Amino acid sequence: MSATSPQSTVHETNGQRFAPVAEIGAAALALIVVGGIYMASYAPRRAPLGPPTGLAAASALLVLANLVMLARTKGLAWDKFFLVGRWTLLSYLVTAGLIESAFVKDHTSGGPLVLITAMLFLFAVIVPLIISFTVARYQSGPAQPEPGA
């Protein structure tokens, strides 16, 4: 989304407007959380996979839309976006891996494990996306040297 987008769908930071990447990311995260709660509510039984699959698919679509909007974004502090993004991505991939290992240890397998893996992957992508975008959008504007950077 560009600067010509409607006021209601853009943010203004340091005089610049950005697409609602963080808000859409929050919605995508909420869908994953709801799917996770749905599946956890059935534990230790096997949960029906339809509703959480639908939620995960909707979340993935939102993430894709977010990535497209992000690719079209101009004026974002991309250096900060990637700096924060790579470390938070590493951190959340480790977190997701730990959660995944807990499910494997608890003998989750087959369809539920595939779905959980997909949901954890989305979780590990969405959170860094929100964090790095939020940091980068407030860092956009006239460049300033950082002390001790």
Add this chain to the structure above:
Amino acid sequence: MTDTTAEVLSNGHAAGHSPPLAAPARPVIQIVPLRGLPFVAVMIAFLAASIGFNWQWGLDFNHVAGGALWTGIDLFVGLVVGPILGRLSIPARAEFSARFMPKMVLLMPTLVAMTLASGFQLALDLGNLKASSPNHSWLIVSFVVVGVMAVIALALLEPANLAVLFEMRKPRPNGEVIAKLMKRFIYTAGITGLMQVATLVIMTRVASQ
């Protein structure tokens, strides 16, 4: 855990000079306090071992100690520190945040991981998740409460926390940006604080059934 330029300030005061009228020296912010990482690694390893070996004491310790600290800190920050912080001047907020926020970057995710991961394992081991358990519905409610808190913390609180730290690293931080982000931090910390009260009710209920 942050390096500071306090030396500059202390030199000025020690020499008997009045504080400079220009902007005072600000702390140099280390966004992730690297010295804290080994402690985090130890706690995560302890958590993983407790789950991996189904170590009852380890699971109890992680859940009770992690949960108590998480709840206590959330309530204290959301309901006590937050409102006070909201009434401070922007420079005072910046000064406080520069020292406070980096610690929260490491502390809170660690406590949350300790509490939730061990809690789920305990619930499985104790049979509280079974549909026949009287605690089943309470645990589902607690999942919802935690889910709401997770979305607030991961989508609003943590990004705002890091964005404030990056803003304060600038030679000339934008006070409006910091105020806007801190407002978000204070409100969301207040909401999660209130949700922690719900968690306390649910968990004490579960423990007493």
